[in-house]
Amino acid sequence: METIRFSSSVELATAYVAAAGAVPTSETAAITVKGLDVDSSATAEVSGNTQATLYINFTKGSLTNVSIKIYGSYLENPGSGDWYQEVVETDSTGVATLDAFSIVLTANAVVVYHFPIGAYKALKVTVTGSGTQTGGALTLNLGFRTN
Numbered sequence: 028m029e030t031i032r033f034s035s036s037v038e039l040a041t042a043y044v045a046a047a048g049a050v051p052t053s054e055t056a057a058i059t060v061k062g063l064d065v066d067s068s069a070t071a072e073v074s075g076n077t078q079a080t081l082y083i084n085f086t087k088g089s090l091t092n093v094s095i096k097i098y099g100s101y102l103e104n105p106g107s108g109d110w111y112q113e114v115v116e117t118d119s120t121g122v123a124t125l126d127a128f129s130i131v132l133t134a135n136a137v138v139v140y141h142f143p144i145g146a147y148k149a150l151k152v153t154v155t156g157s158g159t160q161t162g163g164a165l166t167l168n169l170g171f172r173t174n
Contacts, residue, residue, distance in 0.1 A: 043154070043167040047086070050093060050156035050163045057095075058152040058169050062103050063144060077144040079171045081152060085136045088162025094155045095130040095167070099147035110151055113142065144171065 043057035063077075085093055098110040114125040130140055144150065156163055 040169050043152070043165070045154070045156075045163075045165040047088065047162050047164045048160045050090060050160060050165050051154060052156050052160070054096070054153050054155045056151055057154045057165075057167050059149070060151075060169065061105070061149040063148050063150065077171055079142055079144050079150065079169060081130075081140045081142070082166075082168040082170070083130070083132070083136060083138050083140065084166040085132045086162065086164040087133070087135050088164065089159035090156050090163035091158030092131050092133045092156070093163070093165055094157075095132075096153045096155075097128070097142060098151040098153065099145070100149040100151075101146060103148045105149050110149075 040058045040060050045051065045057075081095070081097070083095065097113040099113065100109045100111065102109050113128045115128040116123050117126050118124070132138075150169070152167060152169060154165060154167070156165075
C-alpha cells in the first residue's frame, strides 16, 4: 500500500463567523482572498495542483436555508465586475449545460466542500440566508493543500 503525503494545510483567510441571529439575508462577501499568484513564492501555486477546502458549520435556527457561492477571478485585485461564479455541469436532457453552483443548506450541518483553485488569482465566498434570523449561525473557514 502506498501512502500519499500532502504538505500541511494552510488557512487562506480569517474565519467568517455570523453569530446567532446575524446571518445576512442579502448576498454578502464572507471571505475574500486576493493575490493567489502562479509563481513559486505565492500562497497558492497552480503548478502544485492547488485545491481549496471550505469548512462549513451551519446552525439553522429559524432560517429557511443558507446559500453559499464561490467566485473566482483571474485578476490579483479584482473590481466588482471581475468575479466569476463557479459552475457545475448538468445533463438532464442529454445536453450538457453549465449552471451556477451554490451550496444550499436547509438543516444544521458541519460539512466540507473541496474545489480546485485552477488559474484563479483571487477567491470570494458569499453567503445569503433566507427566512427568520432567530438562532441561525454560520462559521466558514477556507484552507488549501497542494500535491
